Amino acid sequence: MTYQIPNLGQYNYFETISALRKEIKLGRTEEAIYWLNVLLTYSESGAKTAAKQLWIMSAEDIFDQSVVMRAFAVYQMIGKVTETDNLYFLVAQMCSATKWWEKSEGVMVDYLWAKAIGDLKKNPKPIPSYCLDEHTAKGARAKKQGKTIDNRFSGHDYGRQQTRYLYERDGKLDPDNHPDQEFFTQWELFKDLLGGIDEEPVQQTLIAEGS
Numbered sequence: 162m163t164y165q166i167p168n169l170g171q172y173n174y175f176e177t178i179s180a181l182r183k184e185i186k187l188g189r190t191e192e193a194i195y196w197l198n199v200l201l202t203y204s205e206s207g208a209k210t211a212a213k214q215l216w217i218m219s220a221e222d223i224f225d226q227s228v229v230m231r232a233f234a235v236y237q238m239i240g241k242v243t244e245t246d247n248l249y250f251l252v253a254q255m256c257s258a259t260k261w262w263e264k265s266e267g268v269m270v271d272y273l274w275a276k277a278i279g280d281l282k283k284n285p286k287p288i289p290s291y292c293l294d295e296h297t298a299k300g301a302r303a304k305k306q307g308k309t310i311d312n313r314f315s316g317h318d319y320g321r322q323q324t325r326y327l328y329e330r331d332g333k334l335d336p337d338n339h340p341d342q343e344f345f346t347q348w349e350l351f352k353d354l355l356g357g358i359d360e361e362p363v364q365q366t367l368i369a370e371g372s
Contacts, residue, residue, distance in 0.1 A: 169203035190256040212239040224259040224267050291336050
């Protein structure tokens with residue numbers, strides 16, 4: 162037996178959802194709120210459906226992360242409160258919110274997304290050596306063997322201080338830039354601030370600045 166989703170009054174269920182989404186994308190607040198109201202009026206699960214669709218759409222189209230987080234919060238509240246006011250206000254905010262295609266950063270991400278898909282198919286990239294720190298299987302094995310490990314961008318104290326030092330010294334982070342002897346002098350002082358450390362990290366080979 163095939164389950165048939167009932168119409169929403171005079172409207173088709175899926176067409177109504179599509180209308181809600183498209184009017185938000187077009188920024189047409191009055192029309193979007195109308196289709197939200199149709200969904201809430203004629204469907205017992207309309208609030209849950211609307212909240213899910215708004216959350217999905219916010220993640221797909223909205224550039225303002227505060228709106229995306231609000232959509233997620235509204236989605237989380239469904240079933241815990243009966244009021245639907247938050248859905249109407251969210252739809253209005255989503256209509257006026259900045260969309261990804263309206264910002265150069267959003268367009269850039271869309272371009273790089275497409276490029277990543279193509280690169281993975283045509284020219285897969287290797288894992289960079291600076292990513293194989295001691296938190297990876299290869300890095301952990303190298304550490305046990307006493308080999309050189311690149312910890313410049315690790316999340317522990319040693320890595321964080323290298324990241325900070327490189328940025329302060331060079332004004333940016335660059336995988337081709339390495340700490341010089343001054344960093345290791347500063348690291349000795351920082352270890353005292355930490356009250357000592359339980360395990361001394363394996364230091365990577367010193368590459369002098371400009372070499």
